[in-house]
Amino acid sequence: MNDLDREISELKEFVGDLKADRAATKAKEQREAWTKYVSLTVVIIAVIAAIATQVGGKYSGRTQMS
Numbered sequence: 001m002n003d004l005d006r007e008i009s010e011l012k013e014f015v016g017d018l019k020a021d022r023a024a025t026k027a028k029e030q031r032e033a034w035t036k037y038v039s040l041t042v043v044i045i046a047v048i049a050a051i052a053t054q055v056g057g058k059y060s061g062r063t064q065m066s
Helices: 002-031 034-065
Strands: none
16 A cells, blocks of 8 residues: 555656646746747748839839830
8 A cells, every 4th residue: 555655646746747847838938929929020021022122123124124
């Protein structure tokens, strides 16, 4: 019976460690959530810059042809 109690206490400790690790991971993800918005903003700016370059190139070609 003593071995069973010891194993149960080890399992409880293990579950407690897992819960603490999960909570720490969740807190870290919440602290770093802003990076998703920064990367999305950078992608949007890059797309707008690419479109602007294409539009500008079209007018440059027309000017050279004139």
